[in-house]
Amino acid sequence: MIKNIKTPLLLLLALFLLLPSPQAHGAEGDLIHQEVIASYFDVWKGNNWQDTDNDGIADKPGQRKQPKFTYTAPDEILEKYIITDVKIKEPVTESLYEKAGGRKSQPDGSEGEMVWDEFSEWYNFYLADIHKANANLVNAEEGKAEVAWDITLKAPAYEHAVDLTEKANRDYLGLPTSLFTDLNEGYRWYMPGVIEWYGIPKEGGPDLYVGSIDPGTDTVKPGETYTVEVVYGLMDTYDEPVKGRLELTHNGNPLSCVDGRIETFDPGEERTYTCNFTGVAGQNSELVARIVPIDPPEDIDMSNNEKKVIVPMEGEAPKQVGKGxxxxxxxxxxxxxxxxxxxxxxxxxxxxxxxxxxxxxxxxxxxxxxxxxxxxxxxxxxxxxxxxxxxxxxxxxxxxxxxxxxxxxxxxxxxxxxxxxxxxxxxxxxxxxxxxxxxxxxxxxxxxxxxxxxxxxxxxxxxxxxxxxxxxxxxxxxxxxxxxxxxxxxxxx
Known part of the structure; x- marks a missing residue:
């Protein structure tokens, strides 16, 4: 078995996917996709230990770190499902690995399935000391999730981590011999896991939207009051009423006559709301209208849930300045x-x-x-x-x-x-x-x-x-x- 390898920086190795049979998962939706991931943390040393994660502190064996990595669901999943939740499972056991479909590429990036024994002898051998792992859905529309780890870089590194200066390890990982030759120590610790994606089918889902936003003026003056008109609605592609929260802000400040209201829309219904705002000295007026799904909490097309308009201020235009x-x-x-x-x-x-x-x-x-x-x-x-x-x-x-x-x-x-x-x-x-x-x-x-x-x-x-x-x-x-x-x-x- 090849031992010890490392590459620069925080790198994450996202490893591939399988679409299993959906299983019921309550309000969170069904399990629609799994991926075996192998995130890792590297440390390097020339004359001194380097700052791998750019936090201003040199990184070295024995430290406790909280690295974060971002993963995105495949396009074919996003086309069919609304992502509702993500979870991370670790440690990676043989049954969990097989259930998730295993890994479909080698450590050097080349194609080829990785059998369990090969995976475990590498990724489970050079483990960081994992205290905790959490997964959060940061953007449901884009299917983007963040996995945060709490780890300790086990010491001594020569026993617990991949030695990235060894030729056999560099070859195994596909590291060209010309890279990092000016560094005399380098180690890598892995954080393998299985990320699970949950969702509901898009077909027939609710679609709330902002139809239009009319500021009622072409320019604004300081102290003058204007009336903005906003149209909110629900597409007729869903056969049940949908509850949503209305949002309306002026230069980032909520307009309380509309902002925060919880309203229920019937399929195909549109409603018009009006609210006053006042021009501010030295500022354009930026009006943003948004509708957020509440019950159910999903929306099949978030791209039409927000509209924005900027109304320029009237009067003397500020002088142009350089860009620095x-x-x-x-x-x-x-x-x-x-x-x-x-x-x-x-x-x-x-x-x-x-x-x-x-x-x-x-x-x-x-x-x-x-x-x-x-x-x-x-x-x-x-x-x-x-x-x-x-x-x-x-x-x-x-x-x-x-x-x-x-x-x-x-x-x-x-x-x-x-x-x-x-x-x-x-x-x-x-x-x-x-x-x-x-x-x-x-x-x-x-x-x-x-x-x-x-x-x-x-x-x-x-x-x-x-x-x-x-x-x-x-x-x-x-x-x-x-x-x-x-x-x-x-x-x-």
Whole structure:
């Protein structure tokens, strides 16, 4: 049996599915799908232990960790069912493994069923000390679930974890010999489990909707009152009355004349509701109407349950401002490779103004907010201050392996730290989502890996803008303005 292996970062290995015969499960729905999953946590060391999960603390054997992983139900399941609940079962026994359909791929990502003995000798041998595991349904419409683990990284690692520097283990996992050679220790602990998806058939299910939202005006003035009209309804595709909660907000604040009301709709029924809202100085008016299913708690099409309209403010338009700057730097830390040779750190070059990066490089992102726009004819600026900044970058595919490095899916978002009074911030993260540009043949797709690829790095941020109004003596207003700044990073060999 091959022992000890590891790869960078928090990686999760989602392993495949089976659609068993539905069994009754009360209000939660039927069991409609199961997957064997093998999440794992890696630690690496060069001169020092590295921060695997980007929480600001170096990770090493013996630590207690609470990693989280996201899973999504297959499209063919989402087409037929409304997801109502998810559960996680562990430890993975032989009967549980067989009932869930086993695993349909090998540790290196290649296709091929994994028999129980092979699975258990690998994933159940290199186990983290699992204290607890919970599964939560975070987005029923998208079938997205989050599994949270409470684990201890068993020590000593050389007895309880995969040694990721051993050639046999690297080969078994499909890790190219050229990766991570500047790190002299690396270990992996597994958290195997079976995730269960529960749901009800979509056919004939209820479909509440927001039909329209009419603000009653094209522009808003501070202090002026307007009447918004909203149409809520229930499609006639369901043959029973449905109870729903109405929501209506103005700039995030509930409009109590409608918001929170619980109403029962008959099939095919529409109702119109009106409510007043008042313009706010220095702000557009954003009106959001939503209807939430209560009884039954499912809805076959959540895409029509919300509508939004933004009404611009009337009067002097605020001056245009720049987008600020977002500078990226990719580098590696020095250390010793698997043969004990000292390897110096390296800063990746920029090509045609675009920062290049390789897999597992550290990315340093420095963001500086735009300078203030100054005063205007009708107001004088008092405050221009960076309040919030969130950086987003590609999210590693849950089935990414070094034998089959699948393209990233979705985005990872991190809050950037901001010191009081500062209009700049910086953060570091790992380029763990792409090997594009490497000379690699993908046997599963019968093609070579894509060449250098560009990826967007985005900062969404909010500025506090406070000013004195020249029209109203002694009147001070403040409001937040939201901006977006993009930069590009290129994955290269």
């Amino acid at each position: 700057t977002l500078d990226l730097r990719a580098y590696t830390e020095g250390g010793k490779d698997v043969w004990g040779k000292t390897v110096p750190g390296e800063t990746r070059p920029k090509e045609n103004g675009v920062q290049t990066a390789k897999l597992m490089d550290i990315i340093e992102a420095k963001f500086t907010a735009p300078s203030d726009p100054g005063g205007g004819e009708c107001y004088s600026l008092v405050t221009w201050e960076l309040q919030e900044a969130t950086i987003s970058y590609p999210e590693r595919h849950p089935d990414f392996t070094f034998g089959w490095p699948k393209d990233p899916v979705g985005k990872v978002s991190l809050d950037m730290p901001i010191e009081k009074g500062s209009n700049s911030t910086e953060i570091e993260f790992i380029e763990n989502w792409s090997m594009n540009g490497a000379f690699l043949y993908l046997a599963m797709e019968d093609r070579m890996l894509d060449g250098p690829t560009y990826y967007d790095i985005t900062v969404n941020y909010e500025i506090l803008w406070e000013y004195w109004d020249g029209h109203v003596s002694g009147r001070k207003y403040k409001y937040g303005r939201e901006f977006t700044k993009n930069a590009t990073i290129a994955a290269v060999a």
